Amino acid sequence: MATTRIWAVRSRLDHMVDYVSNKEKTVALETVIDYATNDKKIFEKEYVTCINCAYHDPYSSMTNTKKQFNDNKEILAFHGYQSFEAGEVTPELAHQIGVEFANKLWGDRFEVVVATHLNTEHIHNHFLINATSCVDGKRYCNTNKDIHNMREVSDGLCRKYHLSVINKTKEKDNYYREKPLRELAKESIDYAISISLTFTSFVKELDAMGFEVRGVEDSFKIRHISSSKFIRVKSLGNSYTFESIRERILGHPIKIQTIYDKKNFDIDYWCKKYERGELTGFQKLIMHYQYVLGILPKPNSRRFKYSKEYYRALKHMDEISDQTILMFKYDIKTIDDLENFQSNIETKLNKKLEQRQKLYNKIRRCKDTDLKSKLQTEAKSYSKEIKELRKQMKLCNGIEERSKQMEQTISTIQEKERGKNRYERY
Known part of the structure; x- marks a missing residue:
């Protein structure tokens, strides 16, 4: 038989994410997709299927749906x-069943x-469901009725493909409590770590998935709501000792979202x-300014405090990032x-303006409807180029x-930091 579980994916506050269009939500959603499609687990990409979203970029599809329906709720998936x-x-077969299962429950x-993950003795499917409907923007709520329906649909598919199904409720409850x-x-631990x-946020994620957590170090243990007994976590393997879990949390790479992700610009290369x-002195100044203010996360840093100057810079965040990209x-x-x-x-702009004006003059004198339409289309293309040149x-x-102000701003912030450090020494 197949066992099923489902839990909410909630937002994670991240200092840089507060500004970038509620990207703190999107930081948690992107991580789950990376986890669910991890090549080390599935071995072959053929065991990944996307329903109603782009295979190569399901993250963008889901976030675009949320933007379309203005959904900023806490539970994002x-x-x-x-x-x-x-x-x-x-x-x-596991993947085929998983796709049918997802289509029956959520595909419409x-x-x-x-x-489909192949990394354990039990082959298993993962499903990441956008909490916002791509059809009408209404939300998936995951009620008790939905959970019961999941089990019923899963059991129905198991019968269809001649897999074992436990029918007795008591027998089924015992099955859920065992291996x-x-x-x-x-x-669940792997997912929470990812x-x-x-460690505190790790415990909160386990709690959200229905686990009670107790103890530390050798006595660290968890209990799921469907079980009456605690599992001593270190008994799950060497990767699940208290210290191993702490090291995995601190050691795995975390991508902090910035405004450059929204603009599809690879700022990491320049970082x-x-x-x-x-970088040259001028380029370095532009980047250093953003590090000092906290617009970009400082190297080897997981969290940073925002200064008053940072909040003033928020008003110009789009402009600062566009200038950096340029x-x-x-x-x-x-x-x-x-x-x-x-x-x-400036030379290109003046030339384009002159060419567009000539077209406007032709349009005013033109009496041929088809030719006039063609000239108007050509003029619009010039307008688009002119708009981009003016922006540049x-x-x-x-x-x-801004470059004239940057050094003074950096100096002010660093002086405040030095003063604060001197104060904390005494």
């Missing part, structure tokens, strides 16, 4: 689980990622060049480069002006 009896199914209204529960505990920044000292995109390394770039933009001109002016 649901993470489901379907585990089969050891040796009872092949990976292909919700975006779902189905991933599959230990598998669920390991999966989205936690601290690494900054850390290696490979600099790196067009390889502007010095003030001289900036002035030359600005001069070229404005950004150039802003870079020059």
Whole structure:
């Protein structure tokens, strides 16, 4: 038979995420997708299916749905689980059942990622369900009726494919308390580690999934709501000792979202060049300014405090990020480069304006309807180019002006930090 579980995926407050369009929600959602489609677990990409969302980028599909329906609720998705009896199914059949299962339960209204994991004795499916419907924006609530329906649909599919099904309620309850529960505990711990920044947040995630947590170190143990007994966590294996879990939480890579993710610009590449000292003085100033203010996370830092200057900079976050993208995109390394770039933009802009005006003059004199329509379309294309050039001109002016203020702002913040450190010493 197949056992099923489902729990809510909740938002995680992250200092940088507060500004970027509630990206703290999206930070937790992206991590779950990475976990559910982890290549080390599934071995082959063929065991991942996306329903109602893009296979190569389900994260964007789900977040776009939330934006479309203006959904900023705390629960952003649901993470489901379907585990089969050891040796009872092949990976292909498990995945086929998982896809049918997801389509029956959520496929008519919700975006779902189905991933089949082969890394344990019990082959199992993971389901990531967007809490916001892509059809009407209404939310999936996961009521007791939904949970009961999950079990019924799962059992129905097991019968369809001639897999074992336990029918007696008492017998089924005992089954849930035995070995599959230990598998669920390991999966739940792995998942909680993958989205936690601290041990405290790890415990909160386990609590949200229905686990009671007690003790520390050798006495660290958990109990699921469906079981009457605690599981001593270290008995699950060497990767599940108290110290191993702490090390895994602190050691796994965590991607902190920034405004550059929203703009689809790879700022990480330039952050690494900054850390290696490979940027010019002008480029380094622009990056250092963002590190000091907290717009970008400081290297080897998991959390940072925001200054008053940071909150003032929030008003100009889009402009600062656009200026940074412009600099790196067009390889502007010095003030001289900036002035030359600005001069070229001005020349292009004047030429485009002149060409568009000539088209406008032709349009006014033109009496042929088809030709006039063609000229209007051509004029619109010039308008789009002109708008972009004007934006670049404005950004150039802003870079020059802001660069004069950056050093003073950095100096002010660092002086405050030095004063605070002196105060804390005494």
